[in-house]
Amino acid sequence: MPYKIPNILVPDSVYRIPRNYSGTVVVSDVDRTYLDTQIHSIGGLLRAAFERPERKHGVPGFSLLLRALRRGAEELPSKNPLFFVSASPPQIGPTLRAKMDLDGIEHEGLILKDQLKHVRSGEFKKLKEQLGYKLGALLSLWYFLPKTSKLIFFGDDSESDARVFTLFALISSGKLNGKELYFFLLDLGVFRQEAIQVAWLSRHFEKVPSKALLAAFINLDLNLSPASYGRLAPFFFPTENSLQAAAVAYENKMIRMRAVVSVGREFLLLHDWSPEQIAKALIEGCRRFLYSKTTLIEISGALLGADVFKVGLENTKIFNSISTTSKGFLPRQWGADTERRTLQEWKKLLLVQSV
8 A cells, every 4th residue: 555654554445546637535534524533542443443333323414415426427337546644543444444345335435543542652642642643644635546536535524524624725836845844733733753744744735725625525524614614715614414415415416316316215214214305314414505506406306206295395484584694604715815825814713623
């Protein structure tokens, strides 16, 4: 396996992606994004390592969404690359791959953190510090990927993923690197060794800048201040569930409507969501400007045709109550000034970011 940072191994499959590939590459977290797991304690690590694949609980609808993103939105199916980056230890790799096989998820491989090494060496603080590791892992992967491709990230609000994705965008575009980045990472709580490694790798992206990040989805597992993401960058989509994420992906031509309907049917048939709960989730996503009223009406009609709904959302009072502005949220032109922000402004935003 190739690597640019010691102990962060990128799957060999990255070499099989054509150098002129211009499609999307999906990179997903595992814990609290794909699987409902806790790995931030020794007990959580042990449970995750020894739990059988069939006993691992997935986040509702997310495996369907990943399969749809891999297929793409065109009539002829694509095979968009899918990678997983997780703070889970390598020892859990075989179990994770078995679980993904059960869920029908084809992927290019996993990048995992050797958490048990920190346990053995007594570095317990490093169990919880994920920013340096995840940033290094994503930059290492991007180093080997075609620079004509576009990235779609999936994370959650429990591991500073918003900071990781924002820093990735700044570094990959050549706006933050070297010594400035090193001290920035120290201020954010990254350990010195990891900060040095990331800052060293960042020099490459100063020479080869690119706007790599197409979208970053944040699963609001802890529901920490979803409106705060609007202050960071326009590529953030903080969603409460996979159905909202599927609606965003459909509007942005990442998946087909058929995939959105499949997620809705899974919520109804496998997770005991009522049509009213599904409607409420979709309407809330629209109210928070994740997608438009037009997209909401389209999805409503498709769910009506699939017998998930009994009446279209446009005929309900709650739909008509959606205003053009929502308290605490901004329309999708949020973050339009990100190109003009200084390093100090970015630093202030990321230091106060609560997620």
